[in-house]
Amino acid sequence: MITCQQLAKIFKIEGFTFFTGVPCSILKYWLNYLDGNKYFRQITATSEGEACAIASGFHLATNRIPIVYMQNSGLGNSVDPLTSLINKEVYSIPLLLLISWRGEPGIKDEPQHIKMGRITKDLLKTLDIPFSVLPQNEKGIKKTIKKAKRYLKKKSLPYALILKKGTIMDYQIEKNKETSFLTRERAVELIVDNFGGKEIIVSTTGKTSRELFDLRETRRQNHKADFYVLGSMGCATGIALGIALQKPKKRVFVFDGDGAVLMKMGTLATIGHYLPKNFCHIVFDNNAHESTGGQKTVSDTADFSKIAKACGYRFAKVVFKEKDIKDSLSKIKKGPAMLVIKVKKGSRKTLGRPTISPLKMKKSFKKFIAH
Ligand SMILES: Cc1ncc(C[n+]2csc(CCOP(=O)(O)OP(=O)(O)O)c2C)c(N)n1
Numbered sequence: 405m406i407t408c409q410q411l412a413k414i415f416k417i418e419g420f421t422f423f424t425g426v427p428c429s430i431l432k433y434w435l436n437y438l439d440g441n442k443y444f445r446q447i448t449a450t451s452e453g454e455a456c457a458i459a460s461g462f463h464l465a466t467n468r469i470p471i472v473y474m475q476n477s478g479l480g481n482s483v484d485p486l487t488s489l490i491n492k493e494v495y496s497i498p499l500l501l502l503i504s505w506r507g508e509p510g511i512k513d514e515p516q517h518i519k520m521g522r523i524t525k526d527l528l529k530t531l532d533i534p535f536s537v538l539p540q541n542e543k544g545i546k547k548t549i550k551k552a553k554r555y556l557k558k559k560s561l562p563y564a565l566i567l568k569k570g571t572i573m574d575y576q577i578e579k580n581k582e583t584s585f586l587t588r589e590r591a592v593e594l595i596v597d598n599f600g601g602k603e604i605i606v607s608t609t610g611k612t613s614r615e616l617f618d619l620r621e622t623r624r625q626n627h628k629a630d631f632y633v634l635g636s637m638g639c640a641t642g643i644a645l646g647i648a649l650q651k652p653k654k655r656v657f658v659f660d661g662d663g664a665v666l667m668k669m670g671t672l673a674t675i676g677h678y679l680p681k682n683f684c685h686i687v688f689d690n691n692a693h694e695s696t697g698g699q700k701t702v703s704d705t706a707d708f709s710k711i712a713k714a715c716g717y718r719f720a721k722v723v724f725k726e727k728d729i730k731d732s733l734s735k736i737k738k739g740p741a742m743l744v745i746k747v748k749k750g751s752r753k754t755l756g757r758p759t760i761s762p763l764k765m766k767k768s769f770k771k772f773i774a775h
Pocket of ligand 1: 426427428475477478481608609610611612635636637660661662663664665690692693694695696701
């Protein structure tokens with residue numbers, strides 16, 4: 405294992421000071437360390453592809469080598485810039501990719517990480533990106549980063565470091581938790597309490613789905629009306645749109661997160677264009693990637709309700725209090741509608757994870773929405 409201070413020293417010596425990316429829980433201690441650090445620059449991107457673009461711009465402007473951090477799921481979002489911008493057939497840009505390894509073969513992980521975990525190395529090989537799995541000790545890490553730098557300098561092409569879980573030691577920082585806001589769990593409960601049992605819910609990846617799942621379990625309710633999107637960050641909205649357009653008589657809700665909305669914000673324009681009347685977008689906005697450790701998103705400077713309206717949504721509102729949630733839901737007569745609920749960071753320590761297999765869930769969900 406390595407401490408954040410030791411890792412920072414290595415990056416400093418080798419001249420890596422610029423970081424951009426999307427977080428992963430494996431990277432959380434390092435991202436905690438970067439948070440507010442004066443020496444390093446950290447830009448939170450809304451998607452990994454965007455991070456590759458920002459990093460490319462950084463290189464063009466400074467001739468220095470940036471680091472793009474991501475979960476291996478984010479490699480999917482990066483394939484286009486990695487094959488049509490950064491590669492040797494096009495602009496040949498040196499990026500150091502720091503990729504966390506979820507779904508590492510032999511280590512138990514969630515279903516959404518298994519495939520990418522298995523193919524991470526092969527995908528990098530296909531992309532002609534050389535890589536090293538970061539060793540678990542300071543000396544090995546130092547050597548590997550030096551080797552990566554030599555390649556980056558010589559070839560002016562990307563090099564990837566694969567980061568295993570447990571490589572970086574714990575580093576905690578005090579994150580401000582606004583106390584006046586509701587918890588997301590309570591907000592989820594309030595919305596579900598307003599339902600009559602026929603509503604369809606598509607919930608986003610991470611803790612939102614886990615909280616909805618737990619709520620159903622606690623209440624001994626069936627999960628058949630819920631579609632828990634396990635990976636595919638940002639895709640819950642598109643899935644809900646696809647359903648809403650085919651099932652115009654059913655009310656379709658998407659339970660979304662600010663990070664997920666930002667990752668695929670284009671979907672708001674698609675919704676505003678096709679105008680499904682039965683579509684309701686609930687955004688639990690905690691201004692954080694809470695599921696991966698609470699790293700700040702850029703939602704505090706993006707007004708989702710205004711963006712939704714500008715895209716064509718018929719109704720959009722920001723709410724803060726329990727009472728406003730109920731009132732606003734009753735005011736939604738015609739969609740597409742958006743309710744942005746400002747919630748506080750944090751979640752229950754005892755939060756479970758869906759225990760029913762994705763295939764089983766899909767089967768009962770399809771049956772539920774068929775009628
Ligand atoms: C493409 C991709 N990048 C990164 C992740 C890791 N990840 C899982 S949940 C999450 C945070 C989602 O943030 P938000 O939508 O705001 O929901 P919150 O966690 O705050 O409930 C991230 C970054 C992922 N699953 N997929």
